[in-house]
Amino acid sequence: MSYFSNITNAITTLVDGMKVTMGYFVRAREHVTLQYPDEVWPIPTRNIGVGELDSYNTIRSKLVVDFEDCIGCKACERACPVDCIHIETFKAGPEEDIGTTKNGTKIKLRVTSFTIDMSECMFCDLCTPPCPEDCIRMTPDYQFVSNDNVKLDVTPEERWRDRGHLIYQFSKVSPEERAQRGAEAEKEAAAKAAALEAKRIAAEKAAAAKAAEEAAQKEVTEETQEVNPSQNMVEAAAAPEVTPPQAPPGPPTQAKPPVEAGMERVDLPMETSAVPENPVDKPVEKPAFTETPAEPETSTDTNDASKGETENG
Amino acid sequence: MIQLLANWILSFDMLSGMGASVAWGLSLFIVAALIFVFVAVNAIVLVYIERKVSAFMQVRLGPMRVGKYGTLQTVADALKLLQKEDIIPKMADKVLFVVGPWVILVASVVTFAAIPFSDTLLAANMNIGLFYVVSISSIVVLGIVMAGWASNNKWSLYGAMRSAAQIISYEIPVGITLIAVVAVVGSLNLQTIIEAQGGTGNLFHWIPIPLPNWFIFHSPFLFMAAFVYLIGATAEINRVPFDIPESESELVAGFMTEFSGLRWALFFLSEYANATLVAFLVSIVFLGGWQSPFSSYQGTQIGFSIITIFALFWTIFVQGKTKRLSVYPLGLSLVITIAAWLFPGFAIWMASPGIFWMLMKVAGIIFLLMWFRWTFPRLRVDQLMYLSWKVILPLSLINLMGVAIWMWLTGEIQF
Structure with missing residues (x-):
């Protein structure tokens, strides 16, 4: 009898299955998923508790x-807990007019590079309040897809993640001008260093001459025990001139401490934004697919540039 | 039809110079080309429909990008397949590898020569039409074995062997089921079989429900035989749930594994040609072929009124419970009913036999096959053989004997 119950069972279960598929066939449109590129979900509107309702009543993206x-004040760069903003500035020439902001502030620094690494950004919104000109802001645009594979002007160190399309360059300064500005700044720095070097050599020569003279005089004073006031005056004049040798450009300076900036603004224990103290430790934390072993730290590079710029200024 | 075409060609003054035999050969060629075009276009349309049907059953939308609602998707696919590189494996048996797909395609296309599309539209009116179709369509298995063996690939060989075993197993119940119908009609001519199903009668001869005289309503045995034939035919054309010859999860693509480009397209073409052939055979043998379901124009009006009432109840009591009300079936039947009552010409056209009804039935059966395909899980080899030898074959034998007894009881035949 199991033979017939088998057949009956088969028929009933098959009919059940056919009912299910027909039910979906008839009502497919009702259940089908969102056709993403053609349709998108409406952006949820809610108050995130910062700023005016009409301007900030939206998701942070x-x-x-x-x-x-x-x-180019770099307030946002300092505020960023994850170091995803990198700004590169050069001082404008004396007769150069870069323009004014919408608040009427005169722009004094030429921002040659302003990159935001969206693959690192954690959408904390801490960079927007420090901005004195209200020019950095979060938008509700959450779609990071793009049709074109844009080659952005980012440093090779930023490229290691191979997420070039997520590093957004906002500076409208052309790479040529950026390179030119960099070269000019370098030349200036080199000239300054050369001048300092020349001064130092002169001072050394003077010191050497003085020492020789002193040695010669010692022999004399041993005999005469007389003090030449003019010699003393030379020594006194030369002493402040003898500066320590100028450090070569690009010393391994410590990364800027953005933690403090964030701490001041938000009264929260900022364990999340704890940046490793030693930048050398950083590559270890990075995923293992990094092919560049112990590459120079991005932040130090930009710091060097900014340091050079401030020295030049 | 070939003779008619030849006479028509000769009726032109310009062409009458050619001999009768030349005209006959020319019309033969034209008809063959027409059948091939039908098969090819049919495959392209059916692939699109199948993808859409499967998508809706799986809560997707299917092809949506090429053309409006993806209507040109299969055309683009066909163009892609034609451009593809034609690869013949190094260790393959080159002759069989090249010939195999063509054998399958020819066997599938040639069967359409005997298929009547309407009461006048058929290539060859054979007195052994049914026998011809069943026997020629069995040649497909030869091509499958050739292709599988020639590929020199274990998956291909497994697929071919399974296919051969399966087709040979199911050939027997299918043949016996068809013999039951032939026993009722007394003829193997497909036109005669269809003509025998004209008119209206009671359901199962005694139950007083007026239904067309189709063989599916002839007796409980032929009603069962229709489903037995459908199951057996589904197995014969290697469609899901009987697709173990090309079961994707086990044998990469079965006997098609090593084929690419045009040759692979030929397999696809023949697959859908076979599905269409099965649908044609089911509608011819059990559903009255080109016969209209309505015997007269009053029948059309009353029949569509009844269908509209059913659609109304379905819309209210079945669709009303769901979130979104689907009113298309009700609207369509309502429009046809009103048209049938207002325009007697339309009702008469609906009641008259023709290619429209044939294609409607074929479309319905093909949809049923697709419905099967996207619902049922695949059978194991042992289950397949169990179904064939222990269920379908005894059932077809019972049908054959039952039909004979039924005809003696109803007085259709006397001794």
């Missing part, structure tokens, strides 16, 4: 910089 208003 892609960071955007109104570059025309950026004065």
Whole structure:
């Protein structure tokens, strides 16, 4: 009898299955998923508790910089807990007019590079309040897809992640001008260093001459025990001139401490934003697929540039 | 039809110079080309429909990008397949590898020569039409074995062997089921079989429900035989749930594994040609072929009124419970009913036999096959053989004997 119950069972279960598929066939449109590129979900509107309701009543997503208003003050770079903003500035020439912001502030620094690494950004919104010109802000645009594979002007160190399309360059300064500015700054620094070197050599020569003279005089004073006041005056004049030898450009300076900036602003224990103290330790934390072993730290590089710039200024 | 075409060609003054035999040969060629075009276009349309049907059953939308609602998707696919590199494996048996797909395609296409599309539209009116179709379609297995053996690939060989075993197993119940119908009609001519199903009668001869005289309503045995034939035919054309010859999860693509480009397209073409052939045979043998379900124009009006009432109840009591009300079936039947009542010409056209009804039935059966395909899980080899030898074959034998007894009881035949 199991033979017939088998057949009956088979028929009933098959009919059940056919009912299910027909039910979906008839009502497929009702259950089908969102056709993403053609349709998108409406952006949820809610108050995130910062700023005006109408301007900030939205989700926090892609960071955007109104570059025309950026004065290159690097407040956002310092505020960023994850170091995803990198700014490179050069001082404008004396007769160069870069323009003014919408608040009427005169822009004094030429921002040659303003990159935001969206693959590192954690959408904390800490960079927007420090901005004196209100030019960096978060937008509700959450779609990071793009149709073109844009080659952005980012440093090779930033490229190691191979997420070039997530590093957004906001500076409208052309790479040529950026290179030119960099070269000019370098030349200036080199000239300054050369001048200092020349001064130092002169001072050394003077010191050597003085020493020789002193040695010669010692022999004399041993005999005469007389003090030449003019010799003393020379020594006194030369002593402040003898500066320690100028450090070569690009010493391994410590990374800028952005932690403090964030701490001051938000009264929270910032364990999340704890940056490793030693930048050398950083590559170890990175994923294992890094092919560049112990590459120079990005932050130090930009720091060097900024340091050079401030020295030049 | 070939003779008619030849006469028509000769009726032109310009062409009458050619001999009768030349005209006959020319019309033969034209008809063959027409059948091939039908098969090819049919495959392209059916692939699109199948993808859409499967998508809806799996809560997807299917092809949506090429053309409006993806209507040109299969055309693009066909163009892609034609451009593809034609690879013949190094260790393959080159002759069989090249010939195999063509054998399958020819065996599939040639069967359409005997298929009547309407009461006048058929290539060859054979008195052994049914026998011809069943026997020629069995040649497909030869091509499958050739292709599988020639590929010199274990998956291909497994697939071919399974296919051969399966087709030979199911050939027997299918043949016996068809013999039951032939026993009722007394003829193997497909046109005669269809003509025998004209008119309206009671369901199962005694139950007073007026239904067309189709063989599926002839007796409980032929009703069962229709399903037995459908199951057996599904197995014969290697469709899901009987697709173990090309079961993707076990044998990469079965006997098609090593084929690419045009040759692979030929397999696909023949697959859908076979599905269409099965649908044609089911509608011819059990559903009255080109006969209209309505015997007269009053029948059309009353029949569609009944269908509209059913659609109304379905819409209210079945669709009303779901979130979104689907009113298309009700609307469509309502429109046809109103048209049938307002325009007697339309009702008469609906009641008259023709290619429309044939294609409607074929479309319905093909949809049923697709419904099977996207619902049922695949059978194991032992289950397949169990079904064939222990269920389908005894059932077909019972059908054959039952039909004979039924005809004696109803007085259709006397001794």
